[in-house]
Amino acid sequence: MEDGCARRTHIGTFIDGATPYEYGRGRPGDRFPKRRLRPTQPRTMLTMPVMPTTMLYPELFRALEEVRWRLDADVPWDAFDGALLTDEQARSIKMNAITEWAALPATEMFLRDNRHDSDFSAFLSIWFYEEQKHSLALIEYLRRFRPDLAPTETELHAVRFEFDPAPPLETLMLHFCGEIRLNHWYRRAAEWHSEPVIKRIYELIARDEARHAGAYLRYMKRAIERCGDEAKRAFTKLGVLMASPRRAGKPLHPTSLHVARGLFPNDTVQSRLPDPAWLQTWLDFQIRFDRDWEGRVIAMILHNLSSLFGQTFASAQELNRYRRSLAAACTCWRSTSSTWSPTLRIGLSAARGFWKIIDISRPRRSRIWSSVAVFTSMPENITEPSAILPARSRIRITA
């Protein structure tokens, strides 16, 4: 903290100053009265001033400790009603549990690709813990009530594989968008489920995902402060792709993208589930994540990028125009070959659903700026879906 003063921190407070509701403390209409979440650390620790530092980890640690929910006390296990749980719902819980377990290889990827950033790496200890806890909560639910569907250790281990190295800034943005999307998916899952215990679990997890997005956004803001246009280019590039899911024809989430060339086509987390086709079925026919919900995800991405960049992006097209202006302003001549421009490693090809594994070489023309060349394959006119901006000028990520 620059001034060395302790101040209460909301992870979900976005850079425009909007304040989220108290995650984990409930809100009007919640089904279960919440106990006031107690910090798991001594109060004196939580209230002591944060040491002056430019690192975000200490502040994020404090804030996340304050709203941490407990598996034993905050899930109303005794309220289980078996008549309200169908087989298809239980099977989807299993797939969600295994998907959440994929935080393990993602953490290994993050730590490997961010050795230069000890602050962010330290934050990953929190993120990893909470993601594994999500998996554990879902597994525990199945263990208690549908033990025949609890994932085996082999099924969990199947989603642990090595991701190819990736540009850290693009990975950061990808996961920021992924957390936003997951927050909305789980909110829909909480609505779809009828059994009260699992509804509550999805509500709790959804709020965690929103907080994760808030934390990632803090690191994105810091990246812009430190890296300037390089970070902006990475964020807008991924932002355009993430805000245009229909171009990919598949859910644009880290678990559905190809991440390891040597394992293709079994190099997505989803492809390694017991039912690789589950995600699309879950989205289309179970939680019914329709156009309206997709619009909410896109609006949230655009809203937060608008705040991050200090200008309004009402649509993916507007964001794309801004991205192109950044690319045009780039003066980094990177080509070294006399015949070919360098092989360029593109972070993500939305059209093919790949992430991190597309290499291209281009014939050298007269002075091709590599940052521009990367995008020559991207259609200028992105029409689907049009963004829906929230009515309120300030919006919370879990509104």
Ligand SMILES: [Fe+2]
């Ligand atoms: Fe999670």
Ligand SMILES: [Fe+2]
């Ligand atoms: Fe998350």
